[in-house]
Amino acid sequence: MTSPKPTSASWPGRWVEGKQATTNLKRWHHVHDLLDRGVGLLECARLLNLALNTVKR
Structure with a gap:
């Protein structure tokens, strides 16, 4: 089984490609x-x- 790619946008080191x-x-x-x-x-x-909510994230 492969682990899923992180998709959280909480910090830039966790972005997926695309x-x-x-x-x-x-x-x-x-x-x-x-x-x-x-x-x-x-x-x-x-x-x-x-x-505003987008900026707060």
């Missing part, structure tokens, strides 16, 4: 770059055109 994984990783980096600059969650969501 187009969606690449998009998620880019989004993760964009959000965290903004957060590192001191931008708030709501402003990150507005700037990146994402739902």
